[in-house]
Amino acid sequence: MSEAPNQTQDQNRDEVPDVLVIGAGPAGTVAALRAADLGARTRLVTSSAFGGMAANDGPVPVRTLAHAARLMRNLRESEAYGIEAGPPLLDYSKLSARVRAVVGEVRAHSSLREQIDAAGVTVHENVGAARFEDPHTVTTANGMRLQADKIILCVGGTARPLDVPGFHLTSTHSAALALTSVPSSMLIIGGGATGLQVASIFHSFGSRVQVFERGARILSGEDADVSAAVAASFRNAGMTVRENFGTPLSFEKTTTGIRMNFSSQTKQESAEASLVVVAAGWIADTVKLNLPAAGLAPDDRGFIEIDEYLQTSTSHIYAAGDVTGRLMLVPQALQEGFVAATNAVLGPSLQLAKRVSLSAGFTDPEYASAGLTEAKAREHHDVLTATVHFDSTMRTIIDGRKSGFCKLVVDRKTANILGCQVVGERAVEIAQAAALAIVARMRVDQLARVPLAFPSYTGNLAYAAASAARQLELQVDWEAGNIDGLSSTGALAQLVRPTPSDSRPAGQRQK
Template sequence: MMDVVVIGAGPAGLMAALRAADLGARTALVTRAEFGGMAANDGPVPVRTLAHAARLMREALQLEQYGIRVGEPVLDYARLLSRVRDVVRDVRAHSSLRSQIDSLGVTVREHAGVVRFVDEHTVESESGMRVQAEKVIICTGGVSRRLPIPGFELTHTHSDAWGLKSVPPSMLVVGAGATGVQVASIFNAFGARIQLFQAGPRILPSEDEDVSAAVAIAFRASGIEVHENFGAIQSFEKTPNGVRMNFSKDGARATAEAALAVVAVGWVADTAGLDLGKAGVVADQRGFVKVDEYQRTSKSHVFAAGDVTGRLMLVPQAMQEGVVAGTNAVLGQQATVGDPTTPIGSFTDPEYAQAGLTEARAREAHDVLTVAVHFDSTTRTIIDGRTFGFCKLIVDREKRTILGCHVVGERAVEITQMAAIAIAAGMRVDELAGVPLSFPTYTGMLARAAASAARQLNLEVHWQASCHF
């Protein structure tokens, strides 16, 4: 019998197995498919590779502005997909986690198929492998949510979109959260005509309202048809050239057609085949496994981490939860995730990102000051010809600390990484403004925003040079 068996080899599962083995537990790691899970094989790694190709397409169109004459870029989508496969393979091959896990003697079983509980301490895979363990950690991740409407089988998920053999001439993207806007942005850059539908009043509903508005403006300017508050879907049906979506709002019926429809309306736990009942593990109506602050499920010897818990479904959060689950599975109730400052962003055009609270959330409990530096007023963005966007800070007037940072525009994801560090460290805005950052850089606008806030709060900033550009 093993001490710990971890089900799933995504970010949460890898960290859980690594931590448990590092603490001396005899550990097995069982995964249905590839090492690395969705993040490496179907999520951030392939998506970021496609987004990079989209960026290169945009930058190629900018070359003539800088006196560089070349022909108009032409996308070879088959070659791009080959590059995506190469990147995914290289990421797996060079993963430091794999070498660490192997060095600690973790028993790794890839391509095991669906894994299910046989009893409270035993799991069995489709391939016939059976593992018994004192402790079990569930890290099976999530899958795209399906809608119970006629014709839904004619639609595709984001995973299908990444695996297309060619770029479709047109695409319906239903759902304008993080996944939907990435699909829309990438394929818009590749030349598809995109119609983006959001049932709620604004795209990116979990982002700051200013971010949602700015991204919607940019999307429309780039040719994407953005339909917010569009109503309710009645059905999908096949057409000679693709698919038709029938929907209605306030009694009025409407349709939209395209060669392909991608639906990204949420994420549910990938627990359908686990037979959780045989282990006595409780899940909610969407299949998400209920856990406490120690990542324990309803059974004290079974833990869960990552997307399967339905919490903040991001790679860094999954890794943190995996470490906590692995620690507590071996040592008992010692570690918790707490309330970390997790930066969130997306590689769309334009990029958007956040760290900390939105303005609306901040105003619920704080007296706040907001300041924004616009991209058309900073040196580096003017040099690069990337002048759309802003960097917005939300500051606690009393404590002078940063509650949130929201960025739309080039390198937004990178800018918020530094903001997250400042928030986690509890830095005052005058302290952040006093850091002499390199010039000219995108991150420099963060110090400029902090300096603006410090001045409005009558705080002295001892280093001003980078704040004047």
């Protein structure tokens, strides 16, 4: 009697495929956990440490350094509040030790790692690069040979190199994070999220920073107003931000650092710094995988094509995360890992759900965006915008954080929120609250009625919503949100000065 259940379990177990997950970043860890939860015999292999780029040289160490930069900023400004602290002094060796400690603690105590171990996933760390020998067989640099019925590729991405003489003299963001001291000057090639975060952090630490962006504006994937505000803030802080700078021609060593020679329109110029960091794009980390042996042909940036089930052209191989070249953000990677593993074990049946995209940068000032940018929204909607500037709201004035804005992009027909863009203190938290409102399909008048705490940063979202509601001539019942007994019609006017809607696209308005 006691053996029957075990025999049944063994029979069921035999019907579940073996699953091999390559890569232990956000996508890979969720994929391994999901596969194991579905009963698959699951192995998770990673070339380096558990956690992938996100934990080891991406968001976790970057956010730790950004927190230190914010502490230094607050100390510099403390005298305005009667606190005599003196100029802050940075001991970079101690900060580096703190970064390593945080990374180690995240790896050791990650809830996903605990769940993976509890689910019985076999984890192989620091095995070196993985390589396909045939569609079902993978070998690793340290000599392991692994076979599986189903394989999920979550190898992530890596910085894109430049085909320029002297490129070997430059550094990546990873090398910048691993510095033992703060460089006196730094030249950042690339005005995307990674480059700007490095620039902002090391400027706060005392480096003289120059940012060079080949395109028309930094943060080209963000709303035009966000790009303009961040660029203006960087310049006001003393950084050089040069957009449309031209084309790098070469890098060469000098007695004090590295020089970049570049062409600018019809002339040649140069810029020099003690350290040059190239953050000019992201490619898939697939060069060493030997994908042709698995029947896969990546594109020119190494990304792997997948269908709506995250299945590759080789039916038993799935892919998730940065390696697909889609939205290369942690929340999307987590979702993709879950979907890929579900389909690998149960067969292709689950599609990726459409979600509100949210991007963010932990620069100073922060920036964040939820949903559609204004330009994207105007492609398919009749749009109005409502903007609240941080120099006119109480919490930002109290904290001395008056630089920035919160903008809502609203559909005129439905009054639904299509997008939200924020630059300034607590931008990420404000945008995340907006994302919840977008997912809930809240109209602006409904959002304006939410009695948010006062004075708070998230309250600016409600102010922008109330401004949009007034433009649409929607009635807002303020009884639930009265502040200090002020009348409904007068409260908002006394607290903020919202900017009226402008029908012209972002980037074409007078600043």
